[in-house]
Amino acid sequence: MEKSLVLVKPDAMERQLAGAIIGRLQAEGLKLIALKMLHMDKAMAERHYAVHKGKSFFEDTIAYITSTPIVAAAFKGEDAIAHIRKVMGATDPSKAAPGTIRKDYGLDIQRNSTHASDSPENGEIEIANFFTKKEIFG
Ligand code: CMP
16 A cells, blocks of 8 residues: 555635545545645655755746645555546646646646655655644555
8 A cells, every 4th residue: 555645736626626636536445544635835845845856947946836725635546646647647637648637737847736756765754844643544
């Protein structure tokens, strides 16, 4: 069993898509084990995107993810990392496969509606940045 953090990003929050996105992942058989709405501060966003520090898009990505409240969720399932990434589609919505969340909802590479963890190790680390042990039910 793997765990992944999922974020519903500002572009999707502004279009009231949080429920649709969480629902699509639940309908895939992934188990929702944690959920909250929050407004990330800069320090939390920099921890979350630490692996991208120094890249050209880092500062813009921090400004974007802290621009509005977001929804954070944790999902659990067999091969949850690969499963969720497949359902979400490519980072760049213009390259995402038909029927994926980012193809359906994403606007561009920054405003791509969702984030998901890219490995089981990062899943554990990212979930711990958003949820206390008591807030995780699974
Ligand atoms: P995410 O999966 O949250 O991880 C890093 C984020 O940086 C990515 O989604 C995009 O929203 C954002 N980003 C902006 N520009 C780029 C880029 N050129 N390559 C990758 N990610 C980018």
